[in-house]
Amino acid sequence: MEKILPAKDRLLKSKTSRLDGESRGKLIVILCAVIMISATIAITIFLGTKGLQSFTKNGVSILEFLTSTKWNPTDKANPGYGVLPFIFGSFAVTFLSALVAAPLGIGGAIFMTEIAPSWGRKVLQPVVELLVGIPSVVYGFIGLSVLVPFIRENVGGLGFSLLTGTIVLAIMILPTITTIATDAISSLPSHLREGSYALGATRWQTIRKVLIPAAMPSLLTAIILGMARAFGEALAVQMVIGNVRNLPTSILDASATLTTIITLNMGHTTYGSVENNTLWSMGLILLIMSFAFILLIRYLSSRRKLR
Amino acid sequence: MNSKTADRLATGVFILIATIIVAILAGLFFYIFINGFKNISLEFLTSPSSNVRAGGGIRDQLFNSVYILFITMLITVPLGIGGGIYMAEYARPGKVTDLIRTCIEVLSSLPSIVIGMFGLLVFVNTTGWGYTIFGGALALTIFNLPTMVRTTEDAIRAVPRDLKEASLALGITHWHTIKTVILPSAFPSILTGAILAAGRVFGEAAALLFTAGLSTPRLDYTNWNPFSEQSPLNIFRPAETLAVHIWSVNTQGLIPDVEEVSSGAAAVLVISVLIFNLAARWIGSMIHKRVTASK
Amino acid sequence: MVTALKERKTVDMTVPLNRQIQSENILTVKNLEIFYGEKRAVNGISMDIEKNSVTALIGPSGCGKSTFLRSINRMNDLIPGARAEGEILYEELNILSEDINVVALRKEIGMVFQKPNPFPKSIYGNIAPALKFAGINKKSKLDDIVEESLRKAALWDEVKDRLHKSALSLSGGQQQRLCIARTIAMKPTVILLDEPSSALDPISNAKVEDLIVDLKKDYSIIIVTHNMQQASRISDKTAFFLSGDLIEYDKTEKIFTNPSVQKTEEYISGRFG
Structure with missing residues (x-):
């Protein structure tokens, strides 16, 4: 500590001071960041090339793959590789479950922020957090042992159906929508409410005419995030949807989604076979959809910033 | 009206x-x-499962779940904290940071079945390991990493700036400041976040179906040699977890008491997740009390 | 008082002339400009800071005085987009240079902040770790420095029996003196104080002020303050800043009794700011 050295030697950067723990620490955390980037790139590249193999190597037509409803990869004489029924199934359960969960989730959010802000949040918030915590196989299992028989006996059909899948998914994405919607509505500036009440509007008018429009981009984000979760959910849906290869004609028909077919067949098919490769192509669709959801959310948030 | x-x-x-x-x-x-x-009975928790007969337990599955969770957290926590430190302390606004943010967003929104497929492709087939605990843990790491990074970043950003400045102004390097001042202050939030993430990992099944597999070899719990085939500690053996077990007995099992086994297993799973949640809350409120009491 | 003055004079006479000139200014600021992104916060100021004296920087909020202070030990490096041009010479070295090891610099130019910011550790633990990091590992040496710096900060008698109690249990004034002790322990040559008593009650404030005056025999002190009385009580020279410009810089007495610039007078008499 004695300052006998001239300032140059004390204060200028030297080789030793560059190689101290500082640079080592920085290197470690940069490495962690690099691992995240490489994981993302690796996933995209590996699943991308593997997913394209059925088209490039096995000569399956992309058009047939996406538009044909004939899924019969094991038929030696006349194989069919159309996954349209599964794409349809995925979109159907996604939209239907969002249709059920969005009003409930946004309603719950409004209840917490507007109707009973003092105690509603204290009750509903933990409820929502616990719903998130329940593992998806447990949702699937309860769907299978409670919902399937219930629908079979009271509504009709086999019980394994689009409807059952929709209900299970709706419950699973409800917490996502509720949480984000609550944040969105409670972060609205209070002068919006006060202004509306000052004009003599009732609470419902304030909610409908002022709060919901103001929070709309965030509410849409909440719904999209819920849909992204529904689209990618595999096991819970697989346990209740019936997994048939036909295009469903009614909501009570058994059906299948991209994820359920992958879940069901990945383990049973020979790695590298045409059938197996088409499963990877379905996985690629999931990956692309997951990118699409991100882009959609980014678009919405950029619109939110413009306001 | x-x-x-x-x-x-x-x-x-x-x-x-x-x-x-x-x-x-x-x-x-x-x-x-x-x-x-x-x-749920002691016997249910401590006896091995059966593939065909009724009366099987969940001993191995429970152990596998805990063990995979442990290995996963062992990989995720350091990586996630490192990534979080980078994002909160070193990342400068710019293209690289945007890229990393995008990567975190992509990883966190990937369906777990897709992560499972990636795991199958890389950790099972390319490496030639087959279904292993380690492969499963790596897949779960991908699944869990974004949460851990975000948790750490938020926790670090919540540390008062004065503390960091105080340390830097004493001629302590940035990295040493992070180690001795910032991380200790952010630790409670990071811990809470890690426990919540652990709950999520514990219940995850889709990412494990094709990575850790649907079976467990006969385990000898007295064998503690991690390189032995029969040792429960071997990380290069297949392992069916509790969540995967619930799925497999319901969809492809032959046992007559599916309902009983799955309800028991589901209850154990949910209770475990609840314990994780309560622990996180409890730690959170303890810390909060300590912080407010010291003022 | 008279003897003290006499003593000082005799000391001055014994010091060789070249040493005297060298020891006159600890810092020389030349044409310093500081930017936050596009915005210029300090507009080309030049001034000399005397060794072993208290220099006060005054001026209304946003006048650039804190920005200037924080550039002297490169704390502005933490703010993304902040950059400085010009020179601050310290022992003939431009400390704004890229080649400066800021970690070593901050040991010699310490800083005390507006809000007391002790680490959430024990009193001892607020001082010792930085010393250990600087390479002092012997327990007895550490104990000595901790005691010495607490004594210099006039805190030793109040805390000597509870060195291992949490620093957060101290009062605000004690916390601030602990922060000063922590800075002194690093044996700096310059201490920068950024409104060190604005968050304190009057009694604590008085103690901190006494301490500052006492410290100038060993250190060169630069203090930013909003409190005009404080500046006039403790400083030897005062610099008045306005909108990023150095308006006037002179002996404190001169600034407060007979400022040369009208703006200074208006500010000091409370007409704005």
């Missing part, structure tokens, strides 16, 4: 919605616990 009536009606609808949400949770818990507790 006049506006007063509409308002009352709307209020009624919102209360109804809130009631429905609470009822859903109550119904789920009621079902899980009523059916689950009937089937």
Whole structure:
């Protein structure tokens, strides 16, 4: 500590001071960041090339793959590789479950922020957090042992159906929508409410005419995030949807989604076979959809910033 | 309809919605616990499962779940904290940071089945390991990493700036400041976040189906040699976890007591997740108390 | 008082002339400009800071005085987009240079902040770790420095029996003196104080002020303050800043009794700011 050295030697950067723990620490955390980037790139590249193999190597037509409803990869004489029924199934359960969960989730959010802000949040918030915590196989299992028989006996059909899948998914994405919607509505500036009440509007008018429009981009984000979760959910849906290869004609028909077919067949098919490769192509669709959801959310948030 | 009536009606609808949400949770818990507790016994928890006969337990699955979780956290926590430190302390606004943010967003929004497929491709087939605990843990790491990074970043950003400045102004390097001042202050939030993430990992199944597999070799719990085939500690053996077990007995199992085994297993799973949640909350509130009491 | 003055004079006479000139100014600021992104916060100021004296920087909020202070030990490096041009010479070295090891610099130019910011550790633990990091590992040496710096900060008698109690249990004034002790322990040559007593009650404030005056025999002190009385009580020279410009810089007495610039007078008499 004695300052006998001239300032140059004390204060200028030297080789030793560059190689101290500082640079080592920085290197470690940069490495962690690099691992995240490489994981993302690796996933995209590996699943991308593997997913394209059925088209490039096995000569399956992309058009047939996406538009044909004939899924019969094991038929030696006349194989069919159309996954349209599964794409349809995925979109159907996604939209239907969002249709059920969005009003409930946004309603719950409004209840917490507007109707009973003092105690509603204290009750509903933990409820929502616990719903998130329940593992998806447990949702699937309860769907299978409670919902399937219930629908079979009271509504009709086999019980394994689009409807059952929709209900299970709706419950699973409800917490996502509720949480984000609550944040969105409670972060609205209070002068919006006060202004509306000052004009003599009732609470419902304030909610409908002022709060919901103001929070709309965030509410849409909440719904999209819920849909992204529904689209990618595999096991819970697989346990209740019936997994048939036909295009469903009614909501009570058994059906299948991209994820359920992958879940069901990945383990049973020979790695590298045409059938197996088409499963990877379905996985690629999931990956692309997951990118699409991100882009959609980014678009919405950029619109939110413009306001 | 006049506006007063509409308002009352709307209020009624919102209360109804809130009631429905609470009822859903109550119904789920009621079902899980009523059916689950009937089937949970010490024997259920400590005997091995059976592929064909009734009366199997979940000993190995429970162990596998805990062990995979442990290995996963062992990889995720350091990586996630490192990534979080980078994002909060070193990342400068710019293209690279945007790229990393995008990567985190992509990783966190990937369906777990897709992560499982990636795991199958890389950790099972390319490496030639087959179904292993380690492969499963790596897949779960991908699944868990974004949460851990975000948690750490938020926790570090919440540390008062004065503390960091105080340390830097004493001629302490940035990295040493992070180690001795920032991380200790952020530790409670990071811990809470890690425990919550652990709960999520514990219940995850889709990412494990094709990575850790659907079977468990016969385990010898007296064998502690991690390189032995029969050792439960071997990380290069297949391992069916509790969550995967629930799925497999329901969809491809042959046992006659599917309902009993799955309700018992589901209850154990949900209770474990609940414990994780409560622990996180408890630690959170403890820390909060300590912080406010010292003022 | 008279003897003290006499003593000082005799000391001055014994010091060789070249040493005297060298020891006159600890810092020389030349044409310093500081930017936050596009915005210029300090507009080309030049001034000399005397060794072993208290220099006060005054001026209304946003006048650039804190920005200037924080550039002297490169704390502004933490703010993304902040950059400085010009020179601050310290022992003939431009400390704004890229080649400066800021970690070593901050040991010699310490800083005390507006809000007391002790680490959430024990009193001892607020001082010792930085010393250990600087390479002092012997327990007895550490104990000595901790005691010495607490004594210099006039805190030793109040805390000597509870060195291992949490620093957060101290009062605000004690916390601030602990922060000063922590800085002194690093044996700096310059201490920068950024409104060190604005968050304190009057009694604590008085103690901190006494301490500052006492410290100038060993250190060169630069203090930013909003409190005009404080500046006039403790400083030897005062610099008045306005909108990023150095308006006037002179002996404190001169600034407060007979400022040369009208703006200074208006500010000091409370007409704005």
